[in-house]
Amino acid sequence: MWHPNVYPTDGRVCISILHPPGDDPMGYGHSSERWMPVHTVESIILSIISMLSCPNDESPANVDAAIEWRDKRDESKMKVVRCVRRSQECA
Numbered sequence: 001m002w003h004p005n006v007y008p009t010d011g012r013v014c015i016s017i018l019h020p021p022g023d024d025p026m027g028y029g030h031s032s033e034r035w036m037p038v039h040t041v042e043s044i045i046l047s048i049i050s051m052l053s054c055p056n057d058e059s060p061a062n063v064d065a066a067i068e069w070r071d072k073r074d075e076s077k078m079k080v081v082r083c084v085r086r087s088q089e090c091a
Helices: 041-053 063-071 073-090
Strands: none
Touching: 063 073
8 A cells, every 4th residue: 555654565554543552752642642442443443544534744654655645646646546446456
């Protein structure tokens, strides 16, 4: 998946709500944005949907995708469309 918050090597999603509880060692997020037992499946899925539509390009898992998202948004969106089409052909 071509996305600023998805690692290109293994497809892991980089989103604060899935990070271990406590303060962010890199100082990017607040502890209130990280994993807490009160999160439901619904709140996690909504966070992922939000991340997919509004990437955080200030703390990217995929630096190249983040740069392209910032500087060439139309090209980035087309790359995602092509990726989705390819994945649908494999199904």
